Amino acid sequence: MPGTPKELDLERYIVDYLTSQPIITIGGEVLSDMEYRQINNTEYDRELCLIKSEVVEFIKATQPDEYMKFVANAGSEEAALKSLFSRLDSEVSKYGTLAVFKDRNGLSAGYGCNFRMVYFKPASSKNAEHDALYIQNRLSVVRQFKYSTKANDKDLAIDLAIFVNGLPVATIELKNALTGQTHENAIKQYMQDRKTIGEKALEFKRILVHFACGTEQVFMTTKLDGEKTRFFPFNRYFENKVPSGIKDDTKAVRTEYLWNDVLRKDSLLDLIQNYILVQENEEKRYDKNSGTVKTEKSTAMIFPRYHQRRAVSRLLEDQKVKGAGHRYLIEHSAGSGKSNTITWLAFRLSNFFQHYTDEKPIYDSVFVVTDRLALNSQIARNIRQFQLTPGEVEYITDSEDGKGKKTAQDLKKAIEDHKKIIVTNIQKFPSIAEAVQHYPDRNYAVIIDEAHSSQSGNMARQMRKAMSLDEAAEFDRQAEADFDEDKLLNDAIEKEISRTGIKSNVSYFAFTATPKAKTIELFCEREYGSKEPFDVYSMKQAIDEGFILDVLKNYMSFRRYYKLMTAKGVVDSEYEKKKTIRLLSSYVDLQDAAIEKKSRIMIEHFASQTVNEINGEARAMLVTRSRLHAVKYKQRFDEIMQEMHLPYKALVAFSGTVTDETGQEYTEKSMNSLDGNVSIPDAFKLPKYRILIVAMKYQTGFDEPNLHTMFVDKKLGDTSTVQTLSRLNRTRKGKSSTMVLDFVNDPDLIQEDFQKYYGKNYVLEEDETDPNTLYDLQSELYHYDVFDKEDVKEFAKYYFLDNDVDKQKVNKVLDRVCDKAIEALDEDGLDVFRKRCRRFSNLYNFLSQILTFQDKDLAQLAPFCLALFKKMPYRKQNLPYEVLDETELDSYKIKYMGMQNIALSDGDAALKGQTAGHDKPGGEDELDFLSNIVKMLNETYGLELTEEDKVELSKMRQRVVDDPELMSYFNKDNAQAMAAQKEREQQRLREQQQSEKDRKKQLIQQIWRMFYEDVSKDLKDLSMNDIQVAYNRANYIYSNKKELSYITREALVSLLISDES
Secondary structure: OOOOOOHHHHHHHHHHHHOOOEEEOOOOOEEEEEOEEEEOHHHEEOOOOEEHHHHHHHHHHHOHHHHHHHHHHHOOHHHHHHHHHHHHHHHHHHHOHHHHHHOOOOEEEEOOEEEOOOOOOOOOOOOHHHHHHHHOOOEEEEEEEEOOOOHHHOOOEEEEEEEEOOEEEEEEEEOOHHHOOOHHHHHHHHHHHOOOOOOHHHOOOOOOEEEEEOOOOEEEEOOOEOEOOOOEEOOOOHHHOOOOOOOOOOOOOOOOHHHHHHOOHHHHHHHHHHOOEEEEEEEEEEEOOOOEEEEEEEEEEEOOOHHHHHHHHHHHHHHHHHOOOOEEEEEEOOOOOHHHHHHHHHHHHOOOOOOOOOOOOOOOEEEEEEOOHHHHHHHHHHHHHHOOOOOOEEEOOOOOOOOOOOOHHHHHHHHHOOOOEEEEEHHHHHHHHHHHOOOOOOOEEEEEEOOOOHHHHHHHHHHHHHOOOOOHHHHHHHHHHOOOHHHHHHHHHHHHHHHOOOOOOEEEEEEEOOOOHHHHHHHOOOEOOEEOOOEEEOHHHHHHOOOOOOOOOOEEEEEEEEEEEEOOOOOOOEEEHHHHHHHHHHHHHHOHHHHHHHHHHHHHHHHHOHHHHHHHOOEEEEEEOOHHHHHHHHHHHHHHHHHOOOOOEEEEEOOOOEEOOOOOEEOHHHHHOOOOOOOHHHHOOOOOEEEEEEOOOOOOOOOOOOEEEEEEEOOOOOHHHHHHHHHHOOOOOOOOOOEEEEOOOOHHHHHHHHHHOOOOEEEEHHHOOOOHHHHHHHHHHHOOOOOOHHHHHHHHHHHHOOOHHHHOOHHHHHHHHHHHHHHHOOHHHHHHHHHHHHHHHHHHHHHOOOOOOOOHHHHHHHHHHHHHHHHOOOOOOOOOOOHHHHEEEEEEEEEEEEEEOOOOOOOOEEOOOOOOOOOOOOOOOOEEEHHHHHHHHHHHHOOOOOHHHEOOHHHHHHHHHHOHHHHOOOOHHHHHHHHHHHHHHHHHHHHHOOOHHHHHHHHHHHHHHHHOOOOHHHHOOOOHHHHHHHHHHHHHHHHHOHHHOOOOHHHHHHHHHOOOO
C-alpha cells in the first residue's frame, strides 16, 4: 500500500534482512543456510528464559556424542533435558549469560556430562574442526518478544529479541520518526514500562544489551534499572548526522548499521567473545557513617560504544592487509573510554593471525605503555577479565600504595618468558628497549597511552633501535674478527643508522586526545596527501554526547592593574629591560596584596556559589604558577577560611621542599598535616577539604568527578590549556556545569588552544618536517668554521666504538672545538652557535624516528652536536634581583572583566611540522633606567587605579566585599549569608582600628585564658606582627595539641617565639 512505513514495517524489514544473509565460511564458501532464523514468540519459555528447541538443536549438532551419553546416563531424553534446562537456568541466574558462554569447561548439565554453549570463531586454521563447529551456532530473532511471567503483563512485548543458541542476548525497541516517535520514546518505554523487579528475563547479566533504536539514532544499555537506567549513544557520528567531507553510504535509514553490521553473525559472536565484559570497578568515596574514605566496589557489564568497536575493528582489518611494521594514531577524546579500547586492542593483538592459514600470531608480545599509575591499574584489571590462559599477562607496574615495586629485571624476565601481554609504564621503557634486542626475530606491538607526552617520542626511538633486526651482539662478534679501525667505525655507524626509522617487526598504536604536529608526524602514515589520525572520536562528539562537560561554558576572566614606585633614596640605575619587567611582574604577583585580594575573591566565590553545586559536594582547584605561589596561597587561604569560620579547609600539592624569602622551608606534608598515610586525592574526598591548591601537580591525570570550579593563576598554552582545564570535565550525577575563574589568561587564547583539539588534527604533506632542513643546518654549522669533518670523524671514532677507555677521548675532541669556538665567536655568536647545535641534534633525532637515513655524515654529526651543546659554556641568564629592593608596590586592583561562554566552531585543525627556525642570542636585551621601566609598567597596568586601590591590607578585605562589580557574579540567592559576611568584615575592621597597644594586650590575655600562664612580660616588647604569630601558634597548640594543655610557662614561651618552633 502507498504511504510511509510504520514501526511494524521496520520490524519486518530488519527480520527479513537478518534471515536472508547466507553463512560464509572462513574460507569464503557461501552456504545455503542463513545466519539467522526467525522463531515464533510462542517457542520462548518465559520461566526458563530460553528457547528449548534452539538449545537442543545446537547441542545435538555440535556435541552429538556427549548428548547421546547424556541421554543414556539420564535414562531418558525427557529426564536429560529436564536436568539440562534446570542447570542452564541455574548457572545463568547465578553467573550470567556471558559467563556461561565463556566457561571453558562447559556447562555441567548433570549425569556426568558437560556442554559448550557457544563456539567462537577460531583465530586460525590450526583447528579445522572448530571452524565447522562455529558454523553450527544458531542465531535466531523473535518478533514481539513476550517475556513477562506476571499474569497482568502477559502481553507486554519488546519489538525484537536476538538469541544465540537459544539464550537471549539482545533486545531492540524500535521507533519510527515518521510515526512521530524516536529513540527517546524507546528509552522512555524501557525505563517506565519494562519493570525489572520480578521479571527474570530482564535481570542484570541475563540479556547482554538492550537497544533503543529509532530511524535516526541508536542508544543502548546493559542494565535495565527503571528510572535509574542510563542509556549510552551507539551512533556512528553525533546524532548519526554524516559530517561534511564524508560520503553518506546510508541505503534506507541512518540506523541500518545496527542490523547490517553490528548484529550480523560474525560481528555479534565477536562482540560476545572479545568485547563484552563484566567489569569490577573500584571507586573511592567518602563514607558518612565511618567518616573515612572507603573503596566501593561495583559491577558493570561493558558493551563497546560504537567508536570503540570501530577503532579496534579497523585496526585489525588494516593489520590483516599490512601486517607488522606500521604506525597508527588514535585520536580519542577524554570521555571516550580509552582504557577499555586499549584493553580490547591489546587482547585482540595478542592472538591475532594476519592470515587464517598462518602458523602463529603476528605478534610475540604486546606492550601496553601508559604514563599514569592509576590507568595502569585500570587497564590491568580490565585485561584480567579476558585472561584465558593463566600467566599469559604480566604486570610490570608498581602498586598504587607504593609498596609493591617491579624492577627492570622483572620486565626483562617477562620478555624472555614470551609473555603475550606486558603492561608497564613509560619510566620502565628503556629497560624494554634493552631486553628485547636479544630477540630480534620476534614481532612486537606497542600500545602507547597519551602519545603526546614528551617521553613517548624518545621511548619510541629507543624501541626502534632495540627492536631492529640487526643484533648488537652480532656487531661485537664481527668487531673481534676485524681490527680495521675505519671499517669498525663505518660498521658501527651503519648499525646505528639501521636501528632508526621504521622497523618491519614493530607496530605502534598510539592513543591521545591532544596530538601535536610531532605526534602526528611520528605515528601517522601519509595517505592522500596528508598525515592524519587513523581513527577519531573528537572532543566535540564527546561533549555533544554528554560523556564530558564543556569547561568553557562559564568562563570568568579578571585582569590585574598595579602601580609601582621606586623606593626613597634609591639612585636611578640602568637594568636589562626585558628581565626587569619579567622580574617585577612576578614580584607583583607574589606580594601579599595580590595574594590577599585574589584569595578573597576565590574563597568568596567558593563559599557563595561552588559550595552549593553537585548536591553540596563540589570541589575547587587553584592552579598556581609556582610552588612558592602555592605555599603563599595555602597560608592566606588558611587565614581567610578560619577568619570566615568556614567548616572546610584547603589542601596544597607540590613536589619537594619550598623555601620562602625568610628561609622558612615547606613541604606539602607539613602544610597539610594529614593523618597517617592519607593521600591528597583521598583527603580531597573528605568533607573538611574542599579546595586543592596545586603547583605543577595534578594538572593531568587527576580525575575527581566532584571537581566543579577551577581558579587559574598561571599562564597556560597549547596542550597544557586543554589538559589543565579538562580536570573539570568529568561527569557525575548532579553535575551539569563547571566554572573557571581565570586571573591570567586571555579568553581568546584559551579559545584558540581548545579549538585546535576540538575536531581532527592533521598535517598536510607540504607542511611536514622537510628532511632537507637537516642539510641546511649541517651546512650552516660547518660555516661557523669552528670544526670540520675530521673533528666529527674523530669524535665518532671514540663515540661509536664499544670501548670504555677510548670513549673518554671524546672530551679531547670536544674541548678542542669548544676552545676554538670561544676564541672565534663573540658572546652572542657563541650563544647562537650552541643553540643551532641543539636544534640539529633534536631535528635529527626526530626525523630518524620517521625515516631511515643512509647518510653517515648526519649520523655522526647528530651525537657530536648534542655533546658539543652540553660541553660549551652557556650564557647565564642572571636576573637583576636588586631591583626588588629598589621598588615598592603602591597600588593593586583586580577588575572583573565578565563571564562568557567561549564557543568553539566545527572543523578540523591543520598543524605544521618543524623547521630550521631562527635562534637568537639569549642575552640580547636593551638597557634602560629603572624609573623608565617602572613608568612604562605603570602606564600599561596602572589604568583606572585610584586612592582606594592603595596597598593597605587592613582595608583590602573590606574592599572586596564592598566592590559591587567583583561581587556581582556571586550567588544572588545567598543575600542573607553575604549580608552576615559583610557585617563580620565591618566588625573586623573596627577591631583592626584599635590601638596597637590595646591589641597586643588583648592577644596576650587570650593566650593567658588558653593556658593560664602569664606571658605578658615575655611578649610585651615584641612587635605587633610577632605577637600575632605567637597568638596563632598558641591557638594552634590549644586547638590541636591537647597533650600540651599543661605546658610550663618557659616551654610555652619557647614554642611561641622561637624561630625553630
